[in-house]
Amino acid sequence: MQQRSLRSFRSLALALKIALVAGALYVVVAMYATGQVILGTVTLAVVALATYVFGARRAYAARYLFPGLFGVALFIVLPLVYTVWIGLTKYSSDNLLTFDRATATLMSRSVRLGEDTAYLFTLHREGQSLRLVLQQEAEFEPEESSESEEAPEGSEDEGSIFDEEPDAGPVDAGAEAAGNSDAGAPAAGDAADAGPAGDAGAPEPGSQAPADPAAPAAPAAKVHARYVTAPFRLSGGQAGEPLVISAAEDDKVSLGPALELREIVELQAQLGKLTVEIPGGSKLVNTGLRSFAAEVPLFTAAGGKLTDRLTGEVYAPNFDTGFYETDQGKRAIPGFRVFVGGEHFARIFSDPAFRGPTLQIFLWTVTFSGMSVLLTLIVGALLAELFSWEGLRFRTAYRLLLFIPYAVPSFISILIFKGLFSDNFGEINLALGQLLGIRPAWTTDPLLAKVMILIVNTWLGFPYMMLLCMGLRQSIPKDLYEASAIAGAGPFTNYFKITWPLIRRPLLPLLIASFAFNFNNAVLIALLTDGRPDIVGTELPAGTNDLLVTFTWRIAFQGATKDYGLAAAIATVVFVIVAALSILNLRLTRATTRDAR
Amino acid sequence: MAIVRGSSTWWHKPAAHGVLLLFAFFSVFPLLMVISISLRPGNFATGELIPREITLDHWKSALGMTIVDANGKLVPPPFPVLTWLWNSIKVASISALCILLLSTTAAYAFARLRFRLKEQVLSSLLLLQMFPAVLTLVAIYAVFEVLGTYVPWLGLDTHGAVVLSSLGGISLHIWTIKGYYETIPAEIEEAAKVDGATPFQAFWRVLLPMAVPILAVVFVLAFIGAIIEYPVAAILLNSEDKYTLAVGSKQYLYPQNYLWGDFAAAALLSGLPITAVFLASQRYLVGGLTAGGVKS
Numbered sequence: 065m066q067q068r069s070l071r072s073f074r075s076l077a078l079a080l081k082i083a084l085v086a087g088a089l090y091v092v093v094a095m096y097a098t099g100q101v102i103l104g105t106v107t108l109a110v111v112a113l114a115t116y117v118f119g120a121r122r123a124y125a126a127r128y129l130f131p132g133l134f135g136v137a138l139f140i141v142l143p144l145v146y147t148v149w150i151g152l153t154k155y156s157s158d159n160l161l162t163f164d165r166a167t168a169t170l171m172s173r174s175v176r177l178g179e180d181t182a183y184l185f186t187l188h189r190e191g192q193s194l195r196l197v198l199q200q201e202a203e204f205e206p207e208e209s210s211e212s213e214e215a216p217e218g219s220e221d222e223g224s225i226f227d228e229e230p231d232a233g234p235v236d237a238g239a240e241a242a243g244n245s246d247a248g249a250p251a252a253g254d255a256a257d258a259g260p261a262g263d264a265g266a267p268e269p270g271s272q273a274p275a276d277p278a279a280p281a282a283p284a285a286k287v288h289a290r291y292v293t294a295p296f297r298l299s300g301g302q303a304g305e306p307l308v309i310s311a312a313e314d315d316k317v318s319l320g321p322a323l324e325l326r327e328i329v330e331l332q333a334q335l336g337k338l339t340v341e342i343p344g345g346s347k348l349v350n351t352g353l354r355s356f357a358a359e360v361p362l363f364t365a366a367g368g369k370l371t372d373r374l375t376g377e378v379y380a381p382n383f384d385t386g387f388y389e390t391d392q393g394k395r396a397i398p399g400f401r402v403f404v405g406g407e408h409f410a411r412i413f414s415d416p417a418f419r420g421p422t423l424q425i426f427l428w429t430v431t432f433s434g435m436s437v438l439l440t441l442i443v444g445a446l447l448a449e450l451f452s453w454e455g456l457r458f459r460t461a462y463r464l465l466l467f468i469p470y471a472v473p474s475f476i477s478i479l480i481f482k483g484l485f486s487d488n489f490g491e492i493n494l495a496l497g498q499l500l501g502i503r504p505a506w507t508t509d510p511l512l513a514k515v516m517i518l519i520v521n522t523w524l525g526f527p528y529m530m531l532l533c534m535g536l537r538q539s540i541p542k543d544l545y546e547a548s549a550i551a552g553a554g555p556f557t558n559y560f561k562i563t564w565p566l567i568r569r570p571l572l573p574l575l576i577a578s579f580a581f582n583f584n585n586a587v588l589i590a591l592l593t594d595g596r597p598d599i600v601g602t603e604l605p606a607g608t609n610d611l612l613v614t615f616t617w618r619i620a621f622q623g624a625t626k627d628y629g630l631a632a633a634i635a636t637v638v639f640v641i642v643a644a645l646s647i648l649n650l651r652l653t654r655a656t657t658r659d660a661r
Numbered sequence: 662m663a664i665v666r667g668s669s670t671w672w673h674k675p676a677a678h679g680v681l682l683l684f685a686f687f688s689v690f691p692l693l694m695v696i697s698i699s700l701r702p703g704n705f706a707t708g709e710l711i712p713r714e715i716t717l718d719h720w721k722s723a724l725g726m727t728i729v730d731a732n733g734k735l736v737p738p739p740f741p742v743l744t745w746l747w748n749s750i751k752v753a754s755i756s757a758l759c760i761l762l763l764s765t766t767a768a769y770a771f772a773r774l775r776f777r778l779k780e781q782v783l784s785s786l787l788l789l790q791m792f793p794a795v796l797t798l799v800a801i802y803a804v805f806e807v808l809g810t811y812v813p814w815l816g817l818d819t820h821g822a823v824v825l826s827s828l829g830g831i832s833l834h835i836w837t838i839k840g841y842y843e844t845i846p847a848e849i850e851e852a853a854k855v856d857g858a859t860p861f862q863a864f865w866r867v868l869l870p871m872a873v874p875i876l877a878v879v880f881v882l883a884f885i886g887a888i889i890e891y892p893v894a895a896i897l898l899n900s901e902d903k904y905t906l907a908v909g910s911k912q913y914l915y916p917q918n919y920l921w922g923d924f925a926a927a928a929l930l931s932g933l934p935i936t937a938v939f940l941a942s943q944r945y946l947v948g949g950l951t952a953g954g955v956k957s
Binding site: 091094095098100103124125126128129131132133135136138139140141142143144146147150155443446447450453455456458462465466467468469471472473474475476477479480481482483484486489491523526527555577580584586587590591613616617620621628631632635638639642643645646647649650 | 673674677678680681684685687688689691692694695698762763764766767768769770771774775776782784786787788789791792793794795796797798799800801802803804807811825826828829831832835860864885888889891892895896906907910911913914919921924925928931932935936939940
């Protein structure tokens with residue numbers, strides 16, 4: 065009976081394993097399908113390893129190790145390695161996307177062609193719905209164009225990604241023929257007209273139209289084309305969804321009464337969200353109170369280069385700077401991520417504009433960590449020494465009170481201090497003002513801010529040091545103190561001749577660990593001062609009491625340009641420092657344990 | 662017990678009491694201030710350290726109640742403190758549970774099984790533990806940005822991402838649990854194996870029940886660690902109702918919107934339970950920390 069239930073349990077477990085592996089493989093396939101090759105490969109490797117570990121008898125110990133070590137690899141090692149990698153790439157808010165996605169984004173930029181390709185429209189009521197009728201006219205009245213110039217609202221950026229706004233007049237005229245015909249046409253057709261347009265600078269009205277051999281039977285050729293849409297409803301309000309409808313050539317349909325201009329004005333916000341597809345693939349959008357016009361891609365691609373339809377400039381990808389650039393160095397935004405090797409590191413260590421603040425921040429980080437360890441150690445050791453005095457009364461009560469800073473969650477106590485130390489509203493300045501008549505500027509004076517940070521960190525950290533010193537002192541044989549008492553030694557002699565020499569060595573690795581902790585004590589700085597007051601006149605956001613860690617944080621997540629690459633490079637430098645400290649620590653720990661044996 | 666006492670002059674005792682009293686005062690002072698501030702009307706220092714007039718408005722606000730101000734106007738609570746507290750507890754419990762799951766088994770392998778490179782792996786765990794997550798914020802952000810496109814509940818601005826990123830803290834806990842396992846005699850498990858238990862049964866039925874105290878300690882440590890985590894949560898979360906307490910509390914003290922009194926009440930309300938958990942488990946925590954100490 066038991067045998068059978070065991071067997072069914074085994075087969076159930078097997079089925080479960082197979083299901084898990086199948087599910088994982090499905091995810092891997094999905095990753096490959098969406099083009100994330102590296103991610104897919106890594107996942108595949110992990111799945112294979114997991115299958116081996118949990119399937120093979122030889123890897124028995126690994127079964128227990130696997131979840132833990134997998135977690136370590138995934139959550140500690142992977143972010144570390146990835147940080148180093150980001151530190152070697154140009155990756156910021158300007159160079160955010162991968163090359164493919166940046167190219168796709170640029171290719172999806174569209175530009176609206178002017179009145180010459182425009183259709184006049186009328187809206188006709190049909191019950192609750194509307195019908196849109198588009199009519200192309202050969203001629204335009206002058207007031208038409210002035211009206212439509214101010215009109216485009218809620219529309220896409222029309223070439224505004226560049227410094228110089230392409231002016232409406234001659235360009236629009238030139239793009240006439242290209243306009244409607246190219247909208248849906250393949251890039252090959254566009255490539256042909258890239259050449260002459262590039263030479264001309266701004267395309268001339270005459271030159272472009274014949275230079276477009278691939279133009280299909282364009283609607284532009286039919287001067288009096290008329291399109292009618294099926295009845296549709298405009299969604300109400302400003303927040304309507306974008307709506308795409310198609311129009312067909314239709315002369316027979318009987319139309320309801322046309323809307324008056326006044327009614328169209330009321331509907332303009334909704335009309336702005338409307339896109340009309342006409343035969344030939346052109347997409348028309350509302351450009352004014354009377355007109356719809358075609359939108360075409362701004363760039364045409366050929367041989368990996370992009371040509372601006374309006375200015376004729378050719379942008380080639382530059383894999384050093386991470387931008388599509390013209391020969392003159394004009395850049396198309398967005399850029400893309402590129403591998404730049406040691407560029408960020410060279411900048412950190414040699415760029416004078418950057419070295420100054422970095423050095424200043426580094427020195428403060430070291431000072432802060434050192435002073436924090438020293439101050440907490442002095443206070444903690446003093447209190448531990450007092451507690452070891454058995455003749456003292458109320459020791460338990462004192463200990464409970466002194467333990468409070470350790471027990472309150474640090475983010476709460478730090479914020480409490482932020483409020484208490486506030487220049488104008490804080491209780492500390494209130495008390496100091498009443499007692500001594502001074503109101504120190506804790507948050508605006510760089511030196512006082514540092515003093516405040518050290519006071520708060522000592523408050524937060526001394527109970528830990530106190531606990532350590534008390535623990536270590538208990539292991540010192542009592543007869544040593546008896547002997548010194550017989551010799552008539554006082555408390556100071558006791559401490560500096562017996563206690564300190566004996567606790568110094570086991571304490572040292574713990575002090576280094578504390579130093580390393582404070583070196584990266586981002587929570588304290590982020591919650592207490594945010595690094596402010598800032599260093600004046602720097603390119604990057606840098607605070608007088610920023611630590612290296614919060615500095616990287618600000619570079620990456622605050623300020624105008626979020627420079628992930630640079631931040632990761634600084635983080636890599638911090639890794640090296642932390643690693644050196646850790647190895648030193650490990651050595652000292654080993655030395656201590658060896659001596660203890 | 663020292664039988665011979667050291668020489669002690671007349672001023673030693675008063676001096677010792679003086680120093681202890683001074684530091685005890687400094688330790689408690691901020692908390693007393695916050696209690697007073699939370700009961701004081703208004704959000705600014707009024708020139709007195711002990712409030713003459715007592716109001717519960719800040720506490721009501723912190724509990725999510727709408728209050729009536731001096732002009733008879735209804736003031737809704739500025740922030741959803743209880744939502745933040747719940748978010749924090751949720752994130753912290755799940756991540757503590759996951760940390761426990763991952764580290765107990767690995768610690769078992771390190772304590773009982775024999776395999777190659779054991780010492781090296783253990784040392785590197787200790788080394789890796791020195792690199793806090795805050796150093797890899799950029800990478801964490803980038804990873805979750807990509808991950809979110811495949812698994813929406815693990816993307817940016819989700820609690821899943823915060824839980825997952827907090828699992829980096831397991832290496833220290835592996836050491837702690839391993840240290841405790843080693844204090845349990847291996848003979849008990851061997852006896853179970855003689856009676857026909859598989860290695861997994863020996864681990865699951867024999868060793869784990871004996872290790873419950875250390876598991877509780879690690880759970881509480883991981884829980885508190887996740888509650889007080891600020892940098893990663895601050896980067897990953899960006900909508901107000903998703904904030905954890907640590908991220909949300911900062912919102913009270915922006916210079917342009919300085920809600921000192923409301924903060925004081927919210928801090929006490931949310932900080933007291935955590936402090937209570939910590940103090941209650943403190944006795945075990947200290948023992949647990951030394952158990953996982955330098956023991957190889």
